[in-house]
Amino acid sequence: MGIICLGAFILGLFIGSFLNVCIYRIPKGESVVWPPSHCPKCGEKIKPYDNIPVISYLLLRGRCRSCGERISYQYPAVELLTGLLTAAAVCRFGLTFSALYYLILTYYLIVVSFIDLKTMEVPVRLSYGALLSGLFLSFFVPNHSFKEAVFGASFGAGIILFIIETYYVFTGKEGMGYGDANIMAVVGAFLGWKKVLLTLFLASFVGALFGISLILINKEKREKAIPFGPFLSIGALLSLYFGDALIKWYLGGLGI
Numbered sequence: 001m002g003i004i005c006l007g008a009f010i011l012g013l014f015i016g017s018f019l020n021v022c023i024y025r026i027p028k029g030e031s032v033v034w035p036p037s038h039c040p041k042c043g044e045k046i047k048p049y050d051n052i053p054v055i056s057y058l059l060l061r062g063r064c065r066s067c068g069e070r071i072s073y074q075y076p077a078v079e080l081l082t083g084l085l086t087a088a089a090v091c092r093f094g095l096t097f098s099a100l101y102y103l104i105l106t107y108y109l110i111v112v113s114f115i116d117l118k119t120m121e122v123p124v125r126l127s128y129g130a131l132l133s134g135l136f137l138s139f140f141v142p143n144h145s146f147k148e149a150v151f152g153a154s155f156g157a158g159i160i161l162f163i164i165e166t167y168y169v170f171t172g173k174e175g176m177g178y179g180d181a182n183i184m185a186v187v188g189a190f191l192g193w194k195k196v197l198l199t200l201f202l203a204s205f206v207g208a209l210f211g212i213s214l215i216l217i218n219k220e221k222r223e224k225a226i227p228f229g230p231f232l233s234i235g236a237l238l239s240l241y242f243g244d245a246l247i248k249w250y251l252g253g254l255g256i
């Protein structure tokens with residue numbers, strides 16, 4: 001199993017390299033397959049030997065070989081994160097259809113989080129594609145069903161819309177965005193309605209911790225809104241891996 005996890009990690013690094021392309025190009029409405037990667041400053045095509053995940057970044061010390069332009073640390077970070085999460089899914093679910101199913105969700109969450117961080121937007125087409133995948137591939141996943149996926153997606157979107165409208169009625173302002181409803185529809189399709197609730201709870205908890213830390217280190221900028229997508233993603237991934245245990249522990253505590 002160790003060697004399979006290692007293989008998954010290395011494959012994940014390369015998939016992460018592709019996710020970087022998606023994060024960079026989807027907000028611009030560009031194709032993610034053509035043209036091949038090039039430096040955004042000088043336009044020089046990236047050579048295959050300079051396109052090895054993480055390693056090339058370290059060897060080039062984070063700069064373009066041809067013009068010396070700084071390359072964002074986001075590139076190796078996304079590659080490493082994708083590698084680790086791919087390994088996690090394969091270690092947990094084995095070489096199964098479930099692993100693939102949950103990796104589709106994972107890759108969607110990675111791309112959507114980084115796009116949300118950079119642009120404060122959640123791409124609709126990408127979310128729509130992920131939603132359809134979550135619904136229709138649910139037939140092939142053990143302990144999941146199409147019915148559960150449809151209900152989970154409706155519940156995920158519905159609960160966010162309810163929060164948005166309630167907040168608006170009482171404050172006249174928009175708190176969360178409709179993009180968050182799209183993200184939670186996808187999460188609900190893949191994970192079901194119970195983990196939608198858990199995801200929201202964990203996302204709020206992690207978001208609050210983050211907000212408090214920002215205030216403590218005095219970096220808070222009041223006028224700058226913090227995108228909630230990354231927190232929803234963290235909540236969804238925690239729910240995927242620890243959700244069953246957490247729900248069981250919680251219901252056990254209630255004596256149900």
Ligand SMILES: [Zn+2]
Nearest residue numbers: 039042064067
């Ligand atoms: Zn360059």
